[in-house]
Amino acid sequence: MEDLLEGLFEVLFEIIVEGAFDAASSRRVPLPLRIIAAIIVVGLFGGLVFLMIFGGIRCLSDEELTNGVVLAVILFAFAAFVAGAVIWKFVKAYRKRSTDNSENTENQT
Numbered sequence: 001m002e003d004l005l006e007g008l009f010e011v012l013f014e015i016i017v018e019g020a021f022d023a024a025s026s027r028r029v030p031l032p033l034r035i036i037a038a039i040i041v042v043g044l045f046g047g048l049v050f051l052m053i054f055g056g057i058r059c060l061s062d063e064e065l066t067n068g069v070v071l072a073v074i075l076f077a078f079a080a081f082v083a084g085a086v087i088w089k090f091v092k093a094y095r096k097r098s099t100d101n102s103e104n105t106e107n108q109t
Helices: 002-024 031-061 068-108
Strands: none
Touching: 002 031, 031 068
């Protein structure tokens, strides 16, 4: 039963995140909806990064945890990786959209 719920949540989360990201970077979606979709994506990934950083700080301050520094470094590195991956994906989608727009304007002339 636990595997079924885990799979269901994974599929739902993937649909929400991918749908929001695609909507945020699509010119066909109205601007207010793109802004809301971008806020959802940034909020989800920002919250995830915040939780990883918060967990790393808690590991550093926990005196009972023997490998707290190693775990904190791993959490900080993973948080930086997630933040970098999200920023890279937004930049990649923006560049693709701007090159598509320049090709469309060249074809119209």
